[in-house]
Amino acid sequence: YLLNSVVYSGLIAFLQTLFCAMAGYAFARLRFPGRDAVFGVLIAALMVPPIFTVLPNFVLVKNLGWLNTFAGMVAPSVLMTPFAVFFLRQFFLSIPREVEEAAVLDGVGAWGVFWRVVMPMSRGPLLTIGLTTAVWAWKDYLWPLLTGREEEMRVLTVALGIFQQQSPNTQPDWTGLMAGSTLSVLPVLVILILLGRRLVESLNFTGIK
Template sequence: MAAWVVMIAFLLLTLFPFYWIVRTAFSTTNALYSDPNSLLPVEFTWGAFQRVLGLGTQEQAIAEGGSGASVNFWLYLRNSAVYAGAVTVGQVFFCSMAAYAFARLRWPGRNVVFGIFLGALLVPPIFTALPNFVLVKNLGLLNTLPGMILPTFLMAPFAIFFLRQFFLGISREIEESASLDGAGPWRTFFRIILPMSTAPVTTLAIITFIT
């Protein structure tokens, strides 16, 4: 019984920030300042959602305490979907091949290169923000979708490490059987290994899309 109480308390604690977001979205800006501690929406309104969908007026937004600035929601949504989708597809495709190379193929310097990738996991992303910005600027891709997508499109250390660990758990006998049937490394990877890795690949795709 005590375990259930702890789990329910933890669940409520986890969900409370999401509830607070919803509560804030249905309150007017003026009301939030006048009664910031209320657990229920203050002066309930659909104004924020109307503005996002382009149904509200500037006068209505100002009356409710907003700035009245226009919000091109559909443009922002499209850009986010294109960016997240492209990065997800790119990372899953290229990182899965790189992970298979680290897990199965024998080539000089493999462990050294993989160690460098693991070391990259220890580098906070903020440290690469400025070099990426300079690179994108020099390529003339500032304020463009390719400029946002390219720095993270091909490779991600976590994605390679995540998939490599799964590939190491696949029996080599399966690949040896495919090799005896005349399948090369590429065919083995795309026809056998990748279909067997649906669960981790899907998990990686979800994590990448969200982050």
């Protein structure tokens, strides 16, 4: 269960951060028809409660035959979230264009500028988005419960809920339940202890050295 939680949260954090960075850079630097309108629609999605998308996402995953697979568990969150795109776009706008223009003069193409210049300069914000996404996925319960009910696909949060319900007529095994709960908290606590200061510093980083 612990390994499933690590894989689930790690896949979502990596893929979502990657796609959000690409979308944020496109909205910040590229010029194409309807860019501002598309960005406005994307930001408007922040007003849609996530619970409204659970049913259509479940129907789509079921029709694709992805129930009880990591593909089905990760699919609805893999591309991007409006907040992450907005956050990274604002940071990309703060990067001086002169840096990218200098790279272009050196013969670097558009993809090269993004991967070799912009991404290394954005390590702090990318780390922030990646860790917050991983923590959100780590504590997620409803979606893994709906799409990963088979025992081999259960994440730790779902396993703890099922463990608590296994003895409805008797008192739960509080010792085992607390041990599992502690195990679910420890990875997040270690991340915050080791990288908490880096996260705070990354939110204040708006220039280059």
